[in-house]
Amino acid sequence: MIVAIVVTFFLLTPFSICQGSPSFNQVKNFKNEADNLQTKLNRIVGEYNFAYNEYVEIVCAEKKSEEKLKKLKKELRTREEALNLRLKAIYMHEKLSFLHVLMDSTDFNDFLSRFYVCEKISARDAKVINEAKRLRIEFQKENRDMEVKRIHQRALLDRLSKKQKEMEGKFEKAKTLLSGVEKSPQVKSRIIKGVRIKCFPVANPYAYGNSWLAPRKGHRHQGCDVFAAKGTPCYACVSGRARISHSHNGGKSIYLNGDDGDVFYYMHLNGFAVTDGHVEAGQVIGYVGDTGNARGGACHLHFEVHPKGGKAVNPYPVLRGVG
Ligand SMILES: [Zn+2]
Known part of the structure; x- marks a missing residue:
């Protein structure tokens, strides 16, 4: 932090x-x-x-x-x-x-x-x-x-x-x-709860809590919300293939298919810094925003972790391990 x-x-x-x-x-x-x-x-x-x-x-x-x-x-x-x-x-x-x-x-x-x-x-x-x-x-x-x-x-x-x-x-x-502080993220390979992650997905300053399974309209929250000012850079938390997407709920989103097989979702972005293709851990891939169903609320990155592309798991301990 x-x-x-x-x-x-x-x-x-x-x-x-x-x-x-x-x-x-x-x-x-x-x-x-x-x-x-x-x-x-x-x-x-x-x-x-x-x-x-x-x-x-x-x-x-x-x-x-x-x-x-x-x-x-x-x-x-x-x-x-x-x-x-x-x-x-x-x-x-x-x-x-x-x-x-x-x-x-x-x-x-x-x-x-x-x-x-x-x-x-x-x-x-x-x-x-x-x-x-x-x-x-x-x-x-x-x-x-x-x-x-x-x-x-x-x-x-x-x-x-x-x-x-x-x-x-x-x-x-x-x-x-x-x-005046250097902006580049600290990239270091760590395995937390079986998930390999190399850096925190949002640049400083940010703040977040454990919002896993919090109530949402018609379902439970499947990720962790990391709050930051609009336009704050989002980093690729691992190296892998980025795929950009637009959806009603997620707004501008990136699906990052890590080289190790784990998949990470970045949602409600204000914009993209990359197009579809391979990215390196620590690379800026997008910017924090309030698109999709986050419109009008506090800007944040909705971050999801899907080990080996399967069901979502709580990202909080994973995030705590790197930020
Ligand atoms: Zn969320």
């Missing part, structure tokens, strides 16, 4: 770049500032992920409520139509003053109650009325619940937008802090 780069910078970067040899205190202050910034970024990303998960859950719950309301509405209409027919029949054949009862009632429930107490109503009619009444109460309750969910959803969107702005501000600050 930032700290690793900072230490590397002061150990390896020619002094000419930083206009003379930095003092021990300068190095210490710089490191402290970078550490503080990284801690804040990690916290913000954690809060953002938490709010986002809650947001997805509420959107899914709202969708279920909408479906339930639709079903209830249909059922209620059928019951009310049946009830109307019965009321008409009672009015026509049993000489009940339908209009009198109707005009005196204050609302639909009152209207039903009036009929319910009417001795002319048979047990079968009472059943129809009770069922319509139950459905209407259920419908009203579901409608209220839905409104609560919508309010909660709006509050979460507000929170997400605040966190996103906070994150963007911190990334800008971190970029300024690291502006």
Whole structure:
């Protein structure tokens, strides 16, 4: 992370770049500032992920409520139509003053109650009325619940937008802090959880948490989101064949088929630095963005790891091993 780069910078970067040899205190202050910034970024990303998960859950719950309301509405209409027919029949054949009862009632429930107490109503009619009444109460309750969910959803969107702005501000600050630092990634072969990886897929500064299997619309998250400013370079984490792709959810994406057989997905890119073909570990292949279904949210790289091209596994430990 930032700290690793900072230490590397002061150990390896020619002094000419930083206009003379930095003092021990300068190095210490710089490191402290970078550490503080990284801690804040990690916290913000954690809060953002938490709010986002809650947001997805509420959107899914709202969708279920909408479906339930639709079903209830249909059922209620059928019951009310049946009830109307019965009321008409009672009015026509049993000489009940339908209009009198109707005009005196204050609302639909009152209207039903009036009929319910009417001795002319048979047990079968009472059943129809009770069922319509139950459905209407259920419908009203579901409608209220839905409104609560919508309010909660709006509050979460507000929170997400605040966190996103906070994150963007911190990334800008971190970029300024690291502006003189050498940009090339550290390439070193490592095997983590059976997956060979040579460098972190995103350039500094970045922040991420374990978002594997977090709730998503209709499925569980199959990758790990690495947050960074829009346009931050993405590195090939291994040498292999890159294939660029565009999809509705993934937006601009790269599938990197490693020379060892492991496959890595890079999604929501802002742009590509390569075309289809072989790339080397550490080479810039694309740039962090918010394309696909990440549009409007905080810019991040959705990173997936598929050992030997099979099912996705949690990239978090793999990423932790290199960044
Ligand atoms: Zn993702």
